[in-house]
Amino acid sequence: MPSPILETQSVTRTFGEGGARVVALEDVTVTLARKEVLLIMGPSGSGKTTLLSIMDCNCVGGRVIVNDKDE
Numbered sequence: 001m002p003s004p005i006l007e008t009q010s011v012t013r014t015f016g017e018g019g020a021r022v023v024a025l026e027d028v029t030v031t032l033a034r035k036e037v038l039l040i041m042g043p044s045g046s047g048k049t050t051l052l053s054i055m056d057c058n059c060v061g062g063r064v065i066v067n068d069k070d071e
Contacts, residue, residue: 005067
């Protein structure tokens, strides 16, 4: 099996602190192979845009791997 073109491993993203802390994503793992199509769906506020931002290497916890390079 070829290496994935993009992979997230256990990524987490929170906003705010203390009682105002909001967990936008928690322990999300996604693997995308070359020539594969990924559809991200969900209701407003479910973390779709946050996940796309993390895939652009803007993560707080976890790993983002692009073309076998840990970003």
